[in-house]
Structure formats: C-alpha cells, structure tokens
Amino acid sequence: AQSVTQLDSHVSVSEGTPVLLRCNYSSSYSPSLFWYVQHPNKGLQLLLKYTSAATLVKGINGFEAEFKKSETSFHLTKPSAHMSDAAEYFCVVSAAWFGNEKLTFGTGTRLTIIP
Amino acid sequence: DTGVSQNPRHKITKRGQNVTFRCDPISEHNRLYWYRQTLGQGPEFLTYFQNEAQLEKSRLLSDRFSAERPKGSFSTLEIQRTEQGDSAMYLCASRSRGTSGGPVSEQFFGPGTRLTVL
Numbered sequence: 443a444q445s446v447t448q449l450d451s452h453v454s455v456s457e458g459t460p461v462l463l464r465c466n467y468s469s470s471y472s473p474s475l476f477w478y479v480q481h482p483n484k485g486l487q488l489l490l491k492y493t494s495a496a497t498l499v500k501g502i503n504g505f506e507a508e509f510k511k512s513e514t515s516f517h518l519t520k521p522s523a524h525m526s527d528a529a530e531y532f533c534v535v536s537a538a539w540f541g542n543e544k545l546t547f548g549t550g551t552r553l554t555i556i557p
Numbered sequence: 558d559t560g561v562s563q564n565p566r567h568k569i570t571k572r573g574q575n576v577t578f579r580c581d582p583i584s585e586h587n588r589l590y591w592y593r594q595t596l597g598q599g600p601e602f603l604t605y606f607q608n609e610a611q612l613e614k615s616r617l618l619s620d621r622f623s624a625e626r627p628k629g630s631f632s633t634l635e636i637q638r639t640e641q642g643d644s645a646m647y648l649c650a651s652r653s654r655g656t657s658g659g660p661v662s663e664q665f666f667g668p669g670t671r672l673t674v675l
Binding site for chain 2: 534549550
C-alpha cells in the first residue's frame with residue numbers, strides 16, 4: 443500500500459520569499475517520489491522526481507526536494523517565489539519499480555504568490 | 558506537438574447518456590494510464606495498459622466504465638449510462654518502458670477531458 447499526505451491545502455507567500463510545500467509518504471516498498479504542478483487549464487507537469495539516487499533532487503524552475511527516509515518526507519522548496527509559480531502542486535508516490543504502476547497523488551497544495 | 562493529446566477537451570451530457578473519450582499517447586510509449594480528478598482532489602488511478610493489454614483496473618472503475626487500447630496506440634474510455642457523480646476531469650498519461658535496470662521513467666499527462674453530467 444502507498445499513500446501521500448500533503449500537510450497544507452493552501453500556502454501563501456510573498457514574491458521573492460522562500461517556498462516550502464510539505465509532503466509525507468507511506469509505502470511498503472522503496473518508493474519513487476514525484477512533484478507535479480498543475481496550472482489552471484493546463485496539464486500536469488513534472489517538476490522533479492526521486493528514484494533512489496541522490497536524496498536532494500533538483501527540478502525545473504528552481505525547485506528542489508529532499509528525500510528523508512527517517513522522516514518519510516519529501517518536502518518541496520524554492521529559495522525565491524515568482525508570480526508564475528502560482529499553481530496547484532501535487533506530491534506523488536509510485537512503486538512502479540516493484541510492479542505497481544499506478545501513481546498515488548496527494549490532495550494537492552494551492553500556492554498563492556502575493557505581489 | 559508530440560505530447561499526449563485528449564479529445565474532446567470538454568463534454569457536456571445528460572444523465573443516462575453514453576460518452577467516449579480518446580487519448581493519443583506519445584508515440585513510442587507502450588504504457589498508458591487513465592486517471593480521474595474531481596474538484597479539489599488529486600487525480601485517482603482508474604486503469605493501466607501495457608501495449609494493448611489492460612493489466613490493472615481500480616475499484617473506482619465500475620461496470621459502466623470500459624477502456625480499450627486495441628492496437629497498443631490510442632485508447633478510449635467509455636462511460637455508459639452516465640451519472641452526475643461521473644462529472645470530473647479525466648486524465649490520460651503515458652510513459653516509456655525506461656531502460657533496463659535504470660530509474661522508472663516519468664508519466665506524461667495530457668490536458669484532460671472535462672466531463673459535466675447534467
């Protein structure tokens with residue numbers, strides 16, 4: 443069984459300040475973890491992925507996430523928010539390496555950027 | 558555009574009618590997935606194909622739902638006797654088989670088909 447919990451349904455930050463979106467996971471296997479972003483009326487886009495290589499993962503648009511097995515966490519961060527970062531963000535877990543193909547999504551965190 | 562495409566983008570139907578959605582994956586991708594996303598929620602897995610074989614179906618996929626991928630390329634998702642609870646965004650994704658022994662390849666998502674059942 444696998445699941446993710448996104449700890450905040452809504453995060454607001456001022457432009458130019460750091461972003462932190464929190465995610466905890468549960469998986470019976472060593473998981474693959476992803477962050478996807480969904481802009482209004484657009485498809486889901488992969489920001490970054492962790493697949494058991496380096497625990498600090500760098501993604502697109504300046505985002506990064508750190509896999510912490512002891513804390514079962516995979517929080518998403520960005521040093522300086524930009525107006526274009528306003529979107530819905532999903533933390534996702536997969537066990538495809540072990541034959542479980544489906545992605546399990548969290549409920550999402552809506553990020554609002556204050557000018 | 559070589560991404561995943563879905564048609565139609567929007568569908569409005571009356572309760573009890575049948576609807577069919579189409580997904581065209583990225584051409585070299587042998588795995589294809591359907592998800593459903595309701596308002597304020599993350600996408601939920603419905604079903605998965607490897608080539609033309611449907612290998613997994615979620616309990617969410619009731620008897621009124623059927624999916625096919627007849628030639629291992631495009632896929633269709635049909636909902637019979639639609640209900641208001643079927644109103645949602647239906648997402649299609651595809652991925653390649655990846656490299657042997659390498660990391661799992663990512664799923665690429667289409668823009669979705671938004672279904673409204675009146």
